Amino acid sequence: MNINKFNKQELENLLLHDAEVTQILCDYDQHKIILPIKKNISQDINAEIVFENVIYFDMSFYEPWGPGIYISEVRLNENIDILERLKECNSISKDYFQIVILLNSGDKINIIASNVVYSEK
Numbered sequence: 610m611n612i613n614k615f616n617k618q619e620l621e622n623l624l625l626h627d628a629e630v631t632q633i634l635c636d637y638d639q640h641k642i643i644l645p646i647k648k649n650i651s652q653d654i655n656a657e658i659v660f661e662n663v664i665y666f667d668m669s670f671y672e673p674w675g676p677g678i679y680i681s682e683v684r685l686n687e688n689i690d691i692l693e694r695l696k697e698c699n700s701i702s703k704d705y706f707q708i709v710i711l712l713n714s715g716d717k718i719n720i721i722a723s724n725v726v727y728s729e730k
Contacts, residue, residue: 612725617706620683623727624648628656628680630712635666642666642720644710646680648729656729664705665691665721677714684709691721 612619625648634643642660647653660666686707708725710718 610727614704614706625680625683630678659726660720660722662723668718669716672714674715677712679713681711681713
């Protein structure tokens with residue numbers, strides 16, 4: 610499934626709650642963030658979310674709610690002050706949108722990209 614600014618709400622419909630995240634791969638040269646996940650531990654469904662044309666990525670590691678490696682929620686950030694600041698610096702197109710992934714540890718993964726590819730394996 611391809612997700613872009615026109616169908617970005619589909620990200621929230623992927624039912625990723627409790628999906629296991631154990632690593633995040635960053636391909637700086639290709640501007641990609643790759644998030645391999647186990648979507649359903651009991652059924653061993655592996656999936657991958659590839660964020661393409663990434664212009665911003667950050668993540669906290671301080672576990673304010675305690676240790677945890679599971680997705681609590683995926684949401685779109687409509688209050689995108691980071692994106693507005695980046696537009697001022699680099700004349701970035703309006704095709705980008707911000708995704709926030711909240712882990713059950715309380716940590717957040719923030720990504721601004723123009724395309725997301727979701728696939729199950």
